[in-house]
Amino acid sequence: MARHQIHLWLDDEIATALRAQAHDQGSKISTLADQALRTGLGLVGTAQAETNALPAIEAVVRRVVAEQGRADTERLAALLVKTCREASVARWLAYAAILRSQGRAVADADMERAFTAAAKVLRGKTTSTPHARAGKADG
Numbered sequence: 769m770a771r772h773q774i775h776l777w778l779d780d781e782i783a784t785a786l787r788a789q790a791h792d793q794g795s796k797i798s799t800l801a802d803q804a805l806r807t808g809l810g811l812v813g814t815a816q817a818e819t820n821a822l823p824a825i826e827a828v829v830r831r832v833v834a835e836q837g838r839a840d841t842e843r844l845a846a847l848l849v850k851t852c853r854e855a856s857v858a859r860w861l862a863y864a865a866i867l868r869s870q871g872r873a874v875a876d877a878d879m880e881r882a883f884t885a886a887a888k889v890l891r892g893k894t895t896s897t898p899h900a901r902a903g904k905a906d907g
Contacts, residue, residue, distance in 0.1 A: 776801075 778786070790800045859879070866875040
């Protein structure tokens, strides 16, 4: 490919940046300017454009995903706290209702069975609730 000499007038900012980048890369200003013009004019092959652009795109995507992940984690944590509060209120309301209708011994026994069943489910020892198992045994 033949090379042609062209004189360009550049803004001070662009000329300074071009010189600095050429110095940092240890290349000639004309070589660096040729690469920049090829990229700007769309003459660079896809593989070379991907090689130059992909690291920058990957960095941006990683940053955005990390920020989104933090937001999702914070939202999930808030939902978990709300769920725990509501579960605790529901448990004590159920206990109060059983206590009034059946007495302390039945209420305490029911709460203990519910706690044990929940702990087993969380440990992965069973996948069904006590009521679901009782229904299967009956039918």
